[in-house]
Amino acid sequence: MLDGAVAWMNARGNTEQWGTTPFSEKPGGVERIERYTTEHEPFVAELDGTPVGCLVLGHGPSPEMPIAAPGEPERYVRLLVSDREYAGRGIGAALLGRAAEETRRAGVELLRVDCWAGGGGELVAFYERTGFTDVARFLYGTWPGAVLERRLT
Numbered sequence: 001m002l003d004g005a006v007a008w009m010n011a012r013g014n015t016e017q018w019g020t021t022p023f024s025e026k027p028g029g030v031e032r033i034e035r036y037t038t039e040h041e042p043f044v045a046e047l048d049g050t051p052v053g054c055l056v057l058g059h060g061p062s063p064e065m066p067i068a069a070p071g072e073p074e075r076y077v078r079l080l081v082s083d084r085e086y087a088g089r090g091i092g093a094a095l096l097g098r099a100a101e102e103t104r105r106a107g108v109e110l111l112r113v114d115c116w117a118g119g120g121g122e123l124v125a126f127y128e129r130t131g132f133t134d135v136a137r138f139l140y141g142t143w144p145g146a147v148l149e150r151r152l153t
Contacts, residue, residue, distance in 0.1 A: 053082035055095035077113035
């Protein structure tokens with residue numbers, strides 16, 4: 001799915017968000033995803049038995065991200081991707097809903113995510129449509145990012 005997302009973005013002129021190299025070909029790319037799925041909570045969306053999306057829920061952002069801790073318990077969306085063949089079917093929103101449920105179930109009231117804030121801001125707008133609020137901006141090298149949060153009270 002990640003390789004497909006990179007190809008899909010590149011075909012639309014977006015080479016900045018995830019670059020141009022498929023994740024499976026990036027040095028350490030496969031290992032990074034393996035760590036995400038073994039060290040955090042992965043959730044896979046299926047449609048008729050076919051995986052169509054994935055969300056990885058953790059307890060905070062990647063250590064290399066320049067994001068301040070919130071000063072309270074949180075759950076953090078470490079990865080969200082859907083198969084672009086099924087785009088527009090609400091897969092990402094459904095996975096974020098599941099993340100909110102799991103966060104509440106854990107007794108935690110704060111769900112956060114960081115994302116690429118470049119281009120026309122479409123990704124930030126997606127998260128806002130699903131109940132998140134843009135609370136901070138940052139630069140990771142030259143990569144513009146946004147931190148969004150959703151209160152689950």
